[in-house]
Amino acid sequence: AVTTMANIALALSLPLALAGAPPGPEKAFNDAGYIPVALGTKQLFYWFFESRGDPATDPFIIWMSGGPGCSSQLAMFAENGPYKVSKFADNGTSSADKYNLDLNEFSWNERATxxxxxxxxxxxxxxxLPDFNEDMVANDMWDFLMGFFEKYPKYQKLDxxxxxxxxxxxxxxxxxxxIVELTTLGLGTVNLKSIGIGNGLxxxxxxxxxxxxxxxxxxxVDGPRAAIMAAVLPLCEALTAGCELLKPSDLTNATIKWTACLNAYVFCSFGELIPVQASGINMYDVxxxxxxPPLCYDFSEITSYLNEPDVQKALGVSKTWxxxxxxxxxxxIxxxxxxxSYADDVALLLDAGVRxxxxxxxxxxxxxxxxxxxxTRTLLWPGSIAFNLAENKTWLTSDGEEAGSYRSAQGLTFLKVKGAGHLVPHDQPKAALDMVGKHISKYFDKNA
Structure with missing residues (x-):
């Protein structure tokens, strides 16, 4: 089977070598490359930057962008990474002749690798080979972590x-x-302390x-659009319930469940999202x-930079980004x-002591x-009552600026960010960095 998988990987012409990183003003060590997962049938690309503080003791964070199908390198340049890219010329022999890379003082590697x-x-x-469900994603991410820590063992002990x-x-x-399941079984070591979900589905x-x-x-929304949303919602709710509750016990039930899930996506999207999108509003920041469209933001400079030949050569990639x-x-879909729903997994994590x-x-x-x-309020877990009774508190940054509000109890924190849309680190970079620092240090837990 391994030989077969290796042949598939070869047939797909997957890049196999660790790459590097293009030059830039960031002084912290950084590297990029590929880690093979799923017996070599997939190669997952990463780019990491060590902490600007103490990389030997500061925590280790992995960032996953959504989509599904969006690159986390977009977040690195547009949201919470060390660089901001801007184009100043159309012609030149290298990326340095056309682009500025400026340091982001609010990059999350201020607090962590x-x-x-x-x-x-x-x-x-x-x-x-493509994924199409969360079992596949979780398995690939476990393989990635094991492969990454094998290549860079010094980070494995970090929070x-x-x-x-x-x-x-x-x-x-x-x-x-x-991660909780497989580390409990003793199949690997990951020092998982917490998760963070930003504007998540x-x-x-x-x-x-x-x-x-x-x-x-x-x-x-005006009256007619609101009427459409209200009319479709009962069907959306019924199909979503079927998608969540039906058990794929045999082929017939699996087919019914799949049909419910697909139709739930179609009706819920067209009924609840399209009426607002059609108004021309930025659904990521109203x-x-x-x-x-469709992302409502201009990321063209990031796209052109990551497709520069010398940048791709330095990263060891040969794919249009x-x-x-x-x-x-x-x-x-x-x-x-x-x-x-993945709320049950959140409850499992809280029960396991993961914040x-x-x-x-x-x-x-x-x-x-x-x-x-x-x-978060309807989540079934032992801390539910305490969480629902918790006081809503004002969140102040380290500079004393009001950044939003939060509610926290027994390891679960819900935080609303003032003046931000879907891309919190893009819209409020200073507040987002403060949030990460406070979360890592358990500030919200201690000041609930």
Missing amino acids: VLWIDQPAGAGFSYG FHLFGESYAGHYVPATAAR TAPGVQFPFYLPYAQSRGI TKKCEK SDCNRLVDLEF YGGDWML VLVYVGENDFICNWMGNDAW
């Missing part, structure tokens, strides 16, 4: 925190639950009913118009994954704070 991973296979610079955004509301709980069945209330509270791969998205941060920009529609607040 941070790795940005392109996953699932097909996202960003990663290659290989580990898994963060992600948007569709990573699926990825992060599923991956962390697999974690429990669609709870979150989707809050699209209309949120839209109405922000005045972004205070703005969508200037450049794009911010998001629609094919990966379709794989998860038709895999029936989109409308499944959980759920943070949401107040101006995001697509994974809004109302829906995220609702699923």
Whole structure:
């Protein structure tokens, strides 16, 4: 079987060598490359930067972008990484002749060693056989961690925190639950301390009913659009319930479940999302118009930089980079994954002593704070009553600036970020870094 898998990997022409990193102003050690997973049928690309503080003792963070199918390198340059890229010339013999790389003072590697991973296979610079559900994602991420720590063993002992955004509301709980499962069985060592879910889609069945209330509270839907959203919601809820509750005990039931999941995605998306999207509002930040569909932001300078020949040579890649791969998205849609809930995995993590941060920009529609607040409040776990009774507190940055509010109890923290949309570190970089530092140091837990 291993020989067969190796032949598949060869046939796919997957890159196998560790690469490096292009030159830049960041003084902290950084490296990029590929880790083979799933018996070599996939190669997952990463780029990591050591902590600007003390990399020997500071924690280790992995960041997972959502989509599904979006590259975490987009987040590295546009949100919480050490570099901001800007183009100043169209002609030149190298990237240095055309682009400035400026240091981001609010990069998350101010507090930790941070790795940005392109996953699932097909996202960003990663290659290989496609994933279409969270079991596959979790298995690949476990393989990645074991391979990465084998290559860089000094990071394995560090406190580990898994963060992600948007569709990573699926990825992060599923991956962390697999880490707990396999480390408990003694199959490997990962010093998992916490997870962080930013503007995540974690429990669609709870979150989707809050699209209309949120839209109405922000005045972004008129009467006819609101009527469409209200009319479709009962069907959306029924299909989502079927998607979550039906058991694939045999082929017939598996087919019924898959059909329910696919139809839930179709009806819920068209009923609850399209009416707002059609208005021209930026669904990722309702205070703005969508200037450049579908992501509503101009990431063209990041795209052109990562496709520069000398940059790709330094990274050891030979693939045209794009911010998001629609094919990966379709794989998860038709895999029936989109409308499944991963709230139970969050409960499992809390029971295992893994702390959980759920943070949401107040101006995001697509994974809004109302829906995220609702699923954290309805989560079934021993700390549920304490969490629901917990006081809502004002969050002040280390400079004394009001950055939002939070509620915390027994390891679970829900945090609403002031003046931010879907991309919290992009919109409020200083506050986001403060949040990460406070979460790592258990500030929210201690000051609940």
